[in-house]
Amino acid sequence: MKSPALLFTLLIAAAIAGVGCGGVSGPAPITNPIPPPPTATPAAKLLYVDHNGMFYAYRLPLSAGSKPVLSLTEWPGLGVAPVIAADQYGNVALGSPQQIRIFKAPIVSFAPARASLKLKLTPAITEVGPFGADLVDIEYDPNENLWLLNNLGAQVSEVRAPLTRHSVAAVTIGFGAPGSKTAHFTTLVQARFDVNAALYVYASSSTRSRLFKISFPYAKPPSSMGLDLAQADIIDSTQWPPTAPNAPSLLLGQYFGQLHSPKPGSPPSPPVNVTAQFPQPFNPTVGRFPNAHVDTLIGALIADPYRYSYYALDSGDGSLNVYDLPMQSNEHAKV
Numbered sequence: 078m079k080s081p082a083l084l085f086t087l088l089i090a091a092a093i094a095g096v097g098c099g100g101v102s103g104p105a106p107i108t109n110p111i112p113p114p115p116t117a118t119p120a121a122k123l124l125y126v127d128h129n130g131m132f133y134a135y136r137l138p139l140s141a142g143s144k145p146v147l148s149l150t151e152w153p154g155l156g157v158a159p160v161i162a163a164d165q166y167g168n169v170a171l172g173s174p175q176q177i178r179i180f181k182a183p184i185v186s187f188a189p190a191r192a193s194l195k196l197k198l199t200p201a202i203t204e205v206g207p208f209g210a211d212l213v214d215i216e217y218d219p220n221e222n223l224w225l226l227n228n229l230g231a232q233v234s235e236v237r238a239p240l241t242r243h244s245v246a247a248v249t250i251g252f253g254a255p256g257s258k259t260a261h262f263t264t265l266v267q268a269r270f271d272v273n274a275a276l277y278v279y280a281s282s283s284t285r286s287r288l289f290k291i292s293f294p295y296a297k298p299p300s301s302m303g304l305d306l307a308q309a310d311i312i313d314s315t316q317w318p319p320t321a322p323n324a325p326s327l328l329l330g331q332y333f334g335q336l337h338s339p340k341p342g343s344p345p346s347p348p349v350n351v352t353a354q355f356p357q358p359f360n361p362t363v364g365r366f367p368n369a370h371v372d373t374l375i376g377a378l379i380a381d382p383y384r385y386s387y388y389a390l391d392s393g394d395g396s397l398n399v400y401d402l403p404m405q406s407n408e409h410a411k412v
Contacts, residue, residue: 120384121383122136122137123146124388126390128395130150130151130152130158131148131149131150132149132184133145133147133148134147134148135397137381137384138384149184149186149187150187152171152178152187153187159171159173160214162217162223163217168180172212174208175198175210177195177198177225178192178196179192179193179194179195179196194242202244202246203225203229205229210227211228212225213226213265214265214266214267216267219272220238220274221239222237223235223236223240224276226266226268228264228265231252231259231262231263231265232250233252233268233278234246235248235295250298252265257299258289258298258300261283262280264281264282265278266279266281266286267308269309270311271311272311272313272315275290276291276295277290277302277311279306286305286333287302287304288302288305288306288330302365303365304334304365305333306331306332307331308375308376310378311328311357312325312329316382317382317383321382325403327355327402327403328354328356329352329387329404332349332351332352332353333349333350334348349372351370351371352389352404353367353369353404354370356368369404370407371400371406371408373389374392375389375391376391376392385401386399386400386401386402387399387404388400398410398412399411
């Protein structure tokens with residue numbers, strides 16, 4: 078189900094109480110979703126980490142001595158790691174080739190009987206083959222809708238909130254159609270959302286990978302952002318705390334490409350594979366080059382602008398590291 082690059086997934090749950098102490102419930106589900114008005118990100122209390130089918134919860138802020146307050150097997154007996162998503166209220170969705178299970182916060186167990194909903198995957202939701210769907214990622218958008226990335230048919234589908242056992246796909250977006258901007262990009266990898274519910278999909282062809290954007294209300298086809306950027310996270314200026322001296326809009330991720338434009342008459346420099354930060358919107362004069370980078374390979378990344386930090390899982394040793402945000406070139410982890 079998961080490619081090696083997706084064995085690590087970092088999830089942040091905002092505004093939830095400590096495990097076992099009762100969570101802060103979210104508002105009533107939105108039945109006719111529209112992009113929410115931008116608001117400052119609340120201080121998250123827990124950090125969710127998925128590692129090879131194991132779920133861990135850490136209290137924030139992290140320190141060098143932090144230990145998980147909760148560790149659970151995500152899908153006992155499945156045999157492979159499920160795909161996983163967390164919403165802004167700490168609820169967790171788990172996906173297998175046959176089923177989606179929803180667990181409400183506070184998370185205490187992933188036993189099947191604890192699931193608030195079990196949604197069977199059918200052709201009305203996503204492509205299903207003899208062995209079920211080939212889910213590579215699931216993600217909640219800001220309106221609590223759940224999105225599925227299925228490599229059977231290179232299909233992205235939205236299951237609209239509130240989810241029920243009768244839910245079907247409300248939106249379906251196909252990748253790889255001949256003549257389209259996604260032609261040949263038939264391997265989906267992951268999805269992300271910004272605060273305005275724009276959808277970002279990282280997809281690959283046999284020779285290259287690209288980050289694509291589909292703006293709400295998803296009427297236009299996917300458009301390439303011109304970047305090979307995995308593990309992307311998008312920071313809006315509204316997400317910084319009110320006391321922030323500056324509040325830049327940023328795009329972070331694992332970047333493969335050039336660090337700067339070549340000098341006139343010089344050949345382009347070879348591409349590098351680094352964790353990088355891009356200011357948003359892109360400056361057409363400067364181009365799509367990072368304004369800061371760190372020479373690390375990561376398996377997951379998520380920003381916490383409220384604490385001027387971002388968290389990353391090292392793809393080599395699996396360590397969980399904390400870095401300053403905004404990113405500074407060649408910085409070292411502070412935790």
